[in-house]
Amino acid sequence: KNEVEQSPQNLTAQEGEFITINCSYSVGISALHWLQQHPGGGIVSLFMLSSGKKKHGRLIATINIQEKHSSLHITASHPRDSAVYICAVNGNQFYFGTGTSLTVIP
């Protein structure tokens, strides 16, 4: 079993839809990260969370430490949001989910 599980694996949405990607983890962590991997392969860090909620533009990330669960929300989705979104956690090492491939259709 992976230390980090993401759902769904693949997601297709119409432009403008509200999107939620979920992440559950099974190890003790000091922080959780949401990463975005573009089709060319480059990875950028979107959020680092240790509690509560963070917002950046149309992106919102939440974490529930007790339930070992985090969600990434995208409001008013746009085709440029199409990417793979990866959840990662700081345990005794970095653990990564397998990613959620999001396609937003115009």
Added chain:
Amino acid sequence: SQTIHQWPATLVQPVGSPLSLECTVEGTSNPNLYWYRQAAGRGLQLLFYSVGIGQISSEVPQNLSASRPQDRQFILSSKKLLLSDSGFYLCAWSGVSRETQYFGPGTRLLVL
């Protein structure tokens, strides 16, 4: 500001040939450095990490090795590539607190 470079961006190599991928970091000192592999349809797998010059920790047994000849240089090598070495190789760095990792652009390796 800090930047991380990887070279080359894409590589096609025959089975049995050697490999050398380079990663360099600018704008920071004494970073922790990491090599990851991302196989098609799979998550990131940590291969090696280094907390200082000449200090390499290996996470999984494999056909690859890593070296850190300078503070901001991290090299991934193989003496003889296998088909299963194909994948997307990412280098990353973090500060000593290891709170956030910053990723390089990656090297796409295809072994034929």
